[in-house]
């Protein structure tokens with residue numbers, strides 16, 4: 001049986017782990033103030049048995065909150081919370097349990113309110129307002145995105161004081177790369193290292209888009225279980241204390257990391273990357289620090305978004321000239337295929353391609369380096385297989401066109417776009433291989449192990465020693481703008497074909 005680490009890892013329901021990290025405690029109350037869930041460690045801290053907490057309203061828990069007046073604040077907050085925006089400025093709310101000071105963080109979650117009870121912080125982190133202002137202005141001191149990423153890791157490290165802070169950027173296939181870092185002197189650089197997609201499975205990425213910061217304070221502690229009178233699991237998506245996936249705990253331990261913190265970088269609704277932070281001893285980050293880190297992450301997200309848009313716009317302007325040339329050629333020539341002679345070189349240049357083919361009414365018109373006729377026909381035939389797609393892209397043709405046996409050095413990249421005219425008629429671009437090496441942190445193929453019964457299972461890799469992969473048969477990937485413009489060229493062609501058919505019809509009438 002073959003198992004795919006990515007699929008396998010993404011099945012774990014990490015939003016309902018049934019427990020919390022033990023640097024804090026949790027209660028969840030309904031809108032009437034009745035405690036529906038509590039973490040088991042609350043009993044020890046409050047001196048009240050679980051059965052005397054669960055099912056009671058928070059008002060009845062005056063002993064647990066110290067003074068009676070103190071308990072009423074929870075109900076006040078519930079009133080406030082229903083007005084949406086109010087909760088945030090109220091957090092964190094200082095409380096005492098058995099004369100110990102804690103911070104309470106309230107978040108609405110479906111029909112409940114989750115109350116995360118965190119240690120009162122002894123961390124010196126004063127005047128967040130000032131620090132945020134200074135951090136942001138130092139971070140944005142340059143226009144160049146790489147410099148901004150570099151500045152960001154330095155500022156985040158100032159705010160949270162971790163040993164290592166990285167910007168971890170996702171590639172299109174889901175694997176990631178460290179693109180900026182700041183770390184304590186004695187550590188080694190991880191810059192440029194790649195990690196497989198399964199290191200951060202799909203459901204975790206979804207969750208990090210909703211809750212933008214994730215603190216794992218101490219990987220050596222076992223979670224405190226959640227207790228409840230109901231069977232229904234409590235969704236901890238919004239809790240800062242959500243217990244950590246055992247898989248990920250193993251991963252961090254294998255990396256010798258004791259505490260981990262990450263901040264999401266979300267661009268256009270997609271998780272672009274994470275600010276990933278490690279500490280080699282357990283470490284708690286208080287709510288204000290987390291909020292500051294979150295804000296820095298949000299500003300970085302919009303910077304990345306803006307720079308991406310600028311780059312896309314530039315590329316679009318560069319390629320749009322080709323569409324005009326194509327239109328002109330189609331207007332001035334009676335024969336559609338004259339387009340290849342007229343614009344072929346421009347197309348090769350603009351798309352950084354080495355070969356271009358127009359497969360039209362059973363004939364091949366080409367410029368540059370292109371495969372043999374039967375192979376071109378096989379590529380054109382692909383549309384009969386994937387008939388809901390108007391284009392097929394590949395930057396590794398030997399994986400994607402397995403029937404065709406294309407020369408993987410000369411034709412590693414293929415972008416093919418069908419005309420509506422006939423099932424086979426299409427435009428094709430080719431790109432040669434761009435040999436490269438990728439430095440992986442540990443061999444990404446070593447995620448599947450075999451248990452005593454001979455069954456395969458997935459576990460995080462033990463070794464993060466560098467593993468260098470020589471990538472052959474792979475071309476530079478087609479960009480979204482390249483595909484968009486190529487599709488527009490196809491549209492122009494279809495338009496011209498339609499026009500010619502119409503002219504013929506009028507002639508015949």
Ligand code: BLA
Pocket residue numbers: 005008009010012014166168176178190195198199200201204214216243244245247248251260261262274276277447458459460461
């Ligand atoms: C979560 N994995 C994560 C997170 C990171 C990574 C950053 C987010 C939580 C955190 O901040 O620690 C991975 N950390 C990295 C990478 C770097 C880093 C790539 O610093 C690079 C520098 N992990 C595995 C396997 C599985 C797995 C095989 O290796 C599954 C079978 C799962 N990773 C996994 C899960 C989570 C996770 C389930 C979610 C943890 C949680 O939020 O509970």
